[in-house]
Amino acid sequence: MQKIIYVFLLIFLSGICFESLVSSADEEFPVSPPPMTEGMFPCSNCHASMEVNRKQRELKEEHTQIKLHHAETMRWCLDCHDPKNRDKLRLFNGDLINFTQSYRLCGECHGPVFRDWRAGIHGKRTGYFMSPGKRTYYLCAHCHDPHEPKFRPIKPEPPPYRPTDGDHAK
């Protein structure tokens, strides 16, 4: 009897170890809150009482300002947002994650960038990079609009004065 209990304990413990090894993306990154539009979250305020319509279509009544421009020929809204629980996002394997861990969803397709981001070399760096402060991480969504991620061109700052620009120059 004792032997069986030990074997079970062993399997249980190794299972836990194995799980922690596999799900390395479970570690928390110190990110700021996700950039939700004002008043949108929690989504379940509206969606808990609504019927789930899984038909792929263009939304006409709500969320009309969102133009999906992110592999839209291959996916639509409910491939990332969980249909049953709109407060969560949906990974490939069916796992549900919070919006504060949305990087895991992005990382499923954008593997190399996700690897870089985890190491701290992708994306904006601000604040402290070593003691006395801590590194700050930004969520993907802080810079890239998840529905239309490509950066828009922006107006550049003015060029330096040319040396021939008289008094202003040099």
Add this chain to the structure above:
Amino acid sequence: MEKLRDLFNETWHFYKRTLILVAKGSTLYYAWCFSLIAIMVTGFLFYLKQHEAGLIATNMNDQVSWGLYIANFTYLVGAAAAAVLLVIPSYVYHFKPIKEIVVLGELFAASAIVMAILFVIVDLGRIDRVWHMIPFIGSMNFPQSLLAWDVLALNGYLFLNLLIPIYLLVKFYYRKEPNWKFILPFILLSIPMAVAIHTVTAFLYNGLPARPFWNASILAPRFLASAFCSGPAIIIIIFQIIRKVSTSHIEDEALFKISELIAYAMFLNLFLLSAELFKEFYSQTVHIASFRYVFQGLHGHNQLVPWIWAAMTMNVLAFIIFLIPTTRKWLSTLNLGCIFVIIGVWIEKGPGFVIPGFVPDPLGEIFEYIPNLLELIVSFGIWATGLLIFTLLMKVAIPIETGKFTHTEYEKEVMALRPR
């Protein structure tokens, strides 16, 4: 005590007499000196403006950070080095015609060095921090910085070129034979020193890989070759003027010998230049950019092109004039050749050397630099200073050399005043 008082009286008398020598002269002399002083004062006033506003008052900027001042500095160090072409014939080969004028040549070198040092000083941003460069008192970066070497070399050469002529002149004044055991080592030292100052100036530019136009091994030989053209050419012209306005006796032989040396130096200069041009225009690497800018124009910028071609023409013509003995020995063509050399080498070594080093700049930008009025006037002011210093030195040195200004006069006066 008695001896000390006598020495003091003698020195004071000497000083007094030199002041009188300097203050008395012909109308031409006064006109010359006063115009030089006028240019000096104007230059100084403009320099004050630069000192107050900062170097933004010039046309230099981050792209071309050295301009007319450093161009003139380079040229004048070369001109100063040329005194060695007088020292070698007179003290090593005892060539008599040059031996008579070598002291005057050394004083010319000293004036040229003073001008060069003045050009560096006006180019400095913070003249109040010049003391930082003095060894031990400041913090001179010796031996890593070539500018530190240059400061030491220039001041050492200036010291030599003041010590030697003044020592010899004082001995002439006292009608005594110079102690050759004492002065000859200094004289012989001034020969490698002359080569050294210009080599160090060349190395200043040479050691910068950031400027491929300057980072060529041929730079130091080219500098020396062009220095030995320009300096003696100035000396030939100056000595003819001296011969005319004073009682100094300078033989034509001396001038012809110097001009022969210029011929060889100019050949070397032209040869080394063609070697550089071949290397750049045949290999056609990216580094050809500065050469293209000077000789052909780069991306539409061709300000320096007419200047450099004028300089090349003048140099070649001068070479031909100096090569052919007839034209070399005929004073009018000789003088024409000298003027060609002076201007041609000034363009080639001054603006035609310093400015293309900055075009294009390390990030590929092209800025065409022209000196503005302030820089021109300050430069003229410094040239006037050097010429005035040289004139005053000549005004004292020539009477001593020709035997007009000697100690015997003082002795006569003292004897006359002593109670019988």
Add this chain to the structure above:
Amino acid sequence: METMQNKHYTRREFIRNLSLTTLAGLSLPLLSSCTKEEAEDFLQKHFHEMTEEEKKQVIEKLEQRYFQKYGRKFQISTKEAVPDTLWAYGLELSRCIGCRRCVYACVKENNSSRHHPQLHWIRVLRLKRGNLINLENSEHYYDPDLVPEKGFIYLPVQCQQCQNPPCVKVCPVHATWQEPDGIVVVDYNWCIGCRYCIAACPYKGRVFNWAEPNIPKEEVNPSVHYLGNRPRMKCAVDKCTFCIQRVRSGRYPACVEACPTGTRKFGNLLDPNSEIRYIIDRKRVFRLKEDFGTEPKFYYFFEA
């Protein structure tokens, strides 16, 4: 005999008086055009030669001066290098869009002169695709409506804090040197303004204060480092210092923080877990003009 002696006397006096007045007349305008600050700083020692007490006095003097000039209380640090650090920079060229936000963030953080003269420590070059590191074909003054423009790549250049700096080698007065953490700094009060270092730099990393700097009072940044971003004076050389006032306290430089596309990376080469070491180990990094042997610490890399 007496009259002759008298004549000599008056002539001698005249010449002496004339020469003295000329000398005084010449030096007075030169002396009077020196500012009060120049007179105060005249005998200041080199930063390395100052004792702690002297450094404190200099800091106090500067604090007073800056307060008078800008109306703000400055914090002037002389913090030394953090041990075991060697700062390096990474720049992901595939992401630079040439917006120049870094240039102006640097200007603001580092109290650079805004105009007359305009001093930019960072210079963004626009290069045509296909003709990459031939800097002769770069455009510095691009000014389109929107960036990035199609067919072009943008290359920001600043002081590379070389490990083998040519500028340090040529300075005649030791006014610039390399700190133990790799940053090449300038003692602005020691620099004589000869601009030899500007001629020696292959990256145009150094700029010169051609006149007294103009910083608008309301934009001045009062937390400064003595060797870094304290307001400079006319005719001294300055350059990027990797925001020495920030990195020695562990904060990112201003340009890193300003970049909107996350192009810029920063870290400690001696820390194997730093971002910059990760980049060097995994990305295809290169440095500008490596054949000059300057060992710059600015690693450029491309992703796409």
